[in-house]
Amino acid sequence: MxxxxxxxxxxxxxxxxxxxxxxxxxxxxxxxxxxxxxxxxxxxxxxxxxxxxxxxxxxxxxxxxxxxxxxxxxxxxxxxxxxxxxxxxxxxxxxxxxxxxxxxxxxxxYDWQADIMSDKWDSKKAVKKMKAIPELLACDALMDQQIFSGVGNIIKNEVLFRIKVHPESVVSAMPPKKVKEMINEAIKYSYEFLEQRNAGTLNKHWKAYNQKICPRNHIPFRKENTGRSHRTSFYCEECMVKYE
DNA sequence: CCCGGTGTTACAAC
DNA sequence: GGTTGTAACACCGG
The missing domain is CATH 3.20.190.10 (MutM-like, N-terminal)
Known part of the structure; x- marks a missing residue:
């Protein structure tokens, strides 16, 4: 749920x-x-x-x-x-x-501007909050409810795979354009998630979460506990870039 | 001794 | 046995 x-x-x-x-x-x-x-x-x-x-x-x-x-x-x-x-x-x-x-x-x-599914969502504010945390990892940023309220482990994994960013990338080492892409994809995928859940097809569209093989180059995904909360990340070492 | 931060554990249902 | 997630602790350094 x-x-x-x-x-x-x-x-x-x-x-x-x-x-x-x-x-x-x-x-x-x-x-x-x-x-x-x-x-x-x-x-x-x-x-x-x-x-x-x-x-x-x-x-x-x-x-x-x-x-x-x-x-x-x-x-x-x-x-x-x-x-x-x-x-x-x-x-x-x-x-x-x-x-x-x-x-x-x-x-x-509540900071309504932090809710990814609110029409009050504010991307600039999210960038600011991420910049305020040194050494913040991409996987932790997405899971941080004060920054991306509503993102959970499924959305985290799907977003990082789609933008080809390694979960343990350091956000401050990512090009600003890539950070924006992460934010935009978090919003975009959340609405896809909504549609797919309504249609009963959510897991059919998973590209990374709970998957064994990278659909881009067909090598096995790594499955590791990542970040401060040690939540599972599925990632491909070939196609996902680790910024550090 | 308190405070904030960190890390571990507990709990939920199937 | 594993987990779409937090909250409650214990512990530690200052």
């Missing part, structure tokens, strides 16, 4: 509940007191990267799907939901998600 584009799909899917009043709510752990939601009207659904936001007049419920979060709309699974919201004419269930109550104004909490 969880990279940025999947959250947009979720946001789209729940629009029927916008403006609707929660008549009953429950949460099966202590991370959120669901009682406060009862009788509240949902003013909007928003997203910031991988964060899904249910907005109420005086607060917001933040939902993070982590790796295995799921949801059902007007349905439920056998397992008790982490969060259940009941409406006059439907219900919303979330499973294995992380919940958090935001009481501050969202504009204070």
């Amino acid at each position: 969880p990279e940025g584009p999947s959250i947009l799909i979720l946001k789209e899917a729940v629009q029927q509940f916008k403006g609707k009043k929660v008549i009953k709510a429950s949460c099966n752990n202590k991370t959120l007191d669901a009682n406060i939601l009862k009788g509240q009207t949902i003013t909007d659904f928003k997203s910031w990267g991988k964060h899904f936001l249910i907005c109420f007049p005086k607060f917001t419920v933040r939902i993070h799907m982590m790796m295995f979060g799921s949801y059902r709309i007007n349905q439920h699974t056998e397992k008790p939901p982490r969060l259940n919201l009941q409406f006059e004419d439907g219900e919303l269930n979330f499973y294995a998600v992380l919940l958090h109550l935001i009481e501050e104004p969202l504009n204070k909490v």
Whole structure:
């Protein structure tokens, strides 16, 4: 479920509940007191990267799907939901998600210009943020939610392969044009991801993520844990340039 | 002793 | 057994 584009799909899917009043709510752990939601009207659904936001007049419920979060709309699974919201004419269930109550104004909490799928996205700001981190690696830059909010490990791998940049490249050693290309491809692929996920063809279009052979020159991909977070990168030593 | 940074571990579901 | 991801710790140096 969880990279940025999947959250947009979720946001789209729940629009029927916008403006609707929660008549009953429950949460099966202590991370959120669901009682406060009862009788509240949902003013909007928003997203910031991988964060899904249910907005109420005086607060917001933040939902993070982590790796295995799921949801059902007007349905439920056998397992008790982490969060259940009941409406006059439907219900919303979330499973294995992380919940958090935001009481501050969202504009204070979120830099909308850092959200790759927002129309407020600002490429120049991303360049600035990357320049401020010495020795920043390309794989870490893309995974940094303060810079590329919404990018996850799949998008990271696909972007780096498409622009032919080795994941452990030092961003400051990349030509400015290449850095711009990385940013542009992150946006472009994220929208492709969205289309392909909607079409049910996401993994058919993977060129690097989870792949064994480089489709450009047919030699085996390296599969290594890279960067500060040690997330898996699939890369080809022949066609992907390591800037350092 | 606290603070920020780093690194490890835990947890989620299938 | 591996992972579309963070959060919570422990630990360390200053």
